[in-house]
Amino acid sequence: MITETIKNSLKKKLEALGISVATDEISLERPANREHGDWSSNVAMVTSKRLGKPARVLAEEIVESLNADPPKGIAEVIAAGPGFINFHISTVLAHEVLLRVLENGNRYGSSDAGLGKHVNVEFVSANPTGPLHAGHARGACYGDAIGNLLSYVGYEVHREFYMNDRGLQMNVFGRSLQARKNNEPLPDDGYGGEYVMEWADIMPENLTLEEITDWGCEYAKTDQQDALNQLGIHFDTWFSEKSMIENGEIDRVLEDLITEGVAYKKDGATWLSSAEFGDDKDRVLIKSNGEYTYLTPDIAYHRNKFERSDWLINVWGADHHGYIARMKAAMQALGYDSENLSVQVTQLVKLLRAGEEVKLSKRQGDIIELRSIIEEIGADSTRFMYLLQSVDSKQTFDLELAASKAMDNPVYYVQMAYARLCSVERNANEHGFQFSLLPIDELGLLVHSRELDIIRGLEILPETIELAARELAPHKIVTWLRDFANSVHGFHHDCYVVGDGISKELTNARLNLVVASRKGLKVGLDLLGVTAPKQM
Template identity: 35%
Template sequence: MNIEIKNIIEAYLLEATFDEGINPIEISKEGFIEVQKTTNELHGDYYSNIAMKLSKVLKKNPMDIGEHIKKDLTGKKYPQIKKIEIKKPGFINFFIEDSKRASIVTDIIQSKDIFKKFKTKTKKNIHIEFVSANPTGPLHVGHGRGLIFGKTLSNILRIQGHDVFTEYYVNNIGKQIDILSISVILSIVGLKKPFDDVDIYKGKYISIVADKLKSQYRDSLLVCKSSLSSNNTYESFLNILRKDFKSYLIFRDSVIDIIINNYIKKDLDDLNVEFSNWFHESELIKDDFVYQILENIKSKDLSYVKDGAVWFKSTKYGDDKDRVLVRANGALTYFATDIAYHSLKLDKYDYIINIWGSDHHGYVSRLTNALKGIGYDTNKISIHLIQFANLYRDGQKMSMSTRSGEFITLKSLVDEIGSDAINFFYINKKIEQHLDFDINTALSKDKDNPVYYIQYAHARIEKIISKVNLKDLNFDDTKLIDPKEQDLLRLLNNYEETFSVAMNTLQPQMITNYLYKLSQSFHSYYANIKIIDDEINHSRVSLVIAIQKVLKNGLNLFDINAPEDM
């Protein structure tokens, strides 16, 4: 509709007879004529600021220009426009016909797929990586926000028609993995930690993992028990282990497999998340791939050797200091493997999306600069930084410490408040906003809890539908004249724009806010007006059916149930 009005204005301006010329090229330029939805019904349905824009060029009073435009447009009698008003300082307000507004109801009801309109014209091959928590234990609540956001983004991109490939990056060769393996080994052989310089993992799951591996490895581990117990530093312990425990590397892989399959994948299942691929960091080491990349960096004169380590010249890109790629002991840094990983992705995909915790923000420019340095187009990368979420219970902030198994697992939160509430609360706020997540609110079953409120609207409508013979539906677009009905129609007419802006700018909270508003307007309607009424051919029932359809599709976007009964 706003495009129609835009065209009307453009056509008018092109043949307008103002004294001083308006450049026709300017007029046809994208964005020159702006037509937007109003926020206040007193201002009609759409408004344009064109008169104020032109006043500068024409050196005329915007009110006069507006009146001029109004006079000419009114004379032309466009059927969809009821009236035009000019308000100071120069807004041109368009009021569209009520019946035109009501036509959205049949549009929605008859549409097989209301998301079809959001299909992109430029389909892309998109890689999206999220969560990627170290496989050292079950996921905890701190991982929740990035997880839900990543999943939602994938849902949105798929609806837009892109090919979406989701990936979990498994760090399976770092120091943390050795510490994890050692924690399991100590549990198997019943040994107290003999070194003091490094903490080990203590959660309950460690002994469960140990039990699974006990029968297979116990004997060979007991052989080296005494030599292990005499080591009082982490380094020497690990060295002995690697030397005496021949199947250490296989054992380490088994530990990771068990954690992923028995914990992480199950946690993800609870929230309906499935990854296209689990990428293991070790794949980057295979065939010296990382070293080829490092060679490439060196050939571009972007690295040098100092104190036995290889450094990337990040100061060249405004960083405070250069950063290490390969440590003096020969170990690769995360930075090095990340460059390799991202170059793999960039080779294969049109666009790549990373979702990281905001604590990694310092890392963003370093990585993109390195990739730019070796010749990649970094416009193809987008990195979303997620602020931390705090959990509150009974007004008390809950501890999120990961040390000594003290953390709250994501699973326990799902068990307590359910996946619907988690899906909703984690994306209901802008990601760059710190999030306070109140468990009491998520548990409440009334208006405090927006999820329930929206779901309740859906269920109420279902009840109405069940009482009506749907064959009798005969929608009459001139019947819905109550102000509350007009409110609802305005909102329904907004769904397309709201969803499309939210999807294009990847801001899911715009959609949840919209769904809430729509539910609110519906509940008010329901309480004040009898919806089932034969005298009006069930036009009101048609209206609520359309509302329900939007609610349902919106909720499904976030994997939230749209219950028919509660």
């Protein structure tokens, strides 16, 4: 790699000046400003104190020495600013990225960094008591996208949905359905949503409460699956909480906790010694009335997942963050390393329509269904909009903008860039030009600043993917796509592939650039689960 070449040459020069530096101490970064070169090192500023001379002077000495004997692939080295050493790589080397993209096709930027480790991504996990709503959308899009990312960098990814298909909420839901079926008043705190009436209407007659609850659960699951399918989200496992009651797993985990001495009885209840493992206080596992708390089945569930995976990722809504410490404590109490449990919390999303806040009032039971959002703005737009920003930040977006088929809608801007490249390629084909992979020296015709923008964009895609995967931050892919789409539109505007005054050789070289760009966009869109339309 070129970065290794640069680091080694810097190390050699520093040693000649009497400073010994480990290779990994030398940091190289990509300057934000392209005039500052392709790679930049701050090593002169970091070491100048040890040498007792100004950083800028040291940088110039190093630069002079480097230019006398330039490292392979480096065209020029320049000292700049307070003491940066900027490296400009040779054109040929820059263009090699096109060959890498064209040869790797739709796997460009993938890696085996995950070493095939098994990661379980649990997300959505809505209660089976109704349709998915707006509040589930962010976690759904996010969870699926990090699954894509991790899979792309070499993890074995398992997508999982946990169903709380037993307990108090299910009971209330069953009784709500029953009341609606019999035209009786809803129970206290019953489910007031309109869907309960609709579902009660299609529910078979003369069922017992237990049968009603089971029917409702199954119906809700099917309904939720249907909405997720519309987004292209598919789970490997729909894990039933109830199944852990039936097979005794929950009781087993309780016994083990007591045996290990990390759970105890007090005041008629059973407690987890979670405070010993980093939680604020101990937590109740079995209430004095004999029922499990919410925590207990969840502990059993997480142990179940750990038995199947190396790494667990939970995607939770902001209202669950207070739960993280006790879950990690419980896992440590069971002997697992809580470092292998990552909990990603998604902040709330506020929806606007034409600038007006879309109000949800849960008390009335009236919700915005996820399905209705998908119908209003489309699956691609839903995914893209929800992935636009870091999940650490609260998000606001306008449904009207998200539905618009105009360039101010980011998803259309990016998709249009893809469609344009396809269109350019079709046009070239009609003019008798077929894409074929050119040797590197013929790609050297690509020197226009728009072309170099694209080459640079493709160059940084793999490291963008690597970073997005490492930080579980798919919005970094979105940011790359928007930047890259901008480069594509600029290229399209200024660089005709076929036309008067464009040589045959340039047309062929640009056709290579077009195909490489198209593949780059496709990689990014695929990672987000957004389609890449050939025309719009």
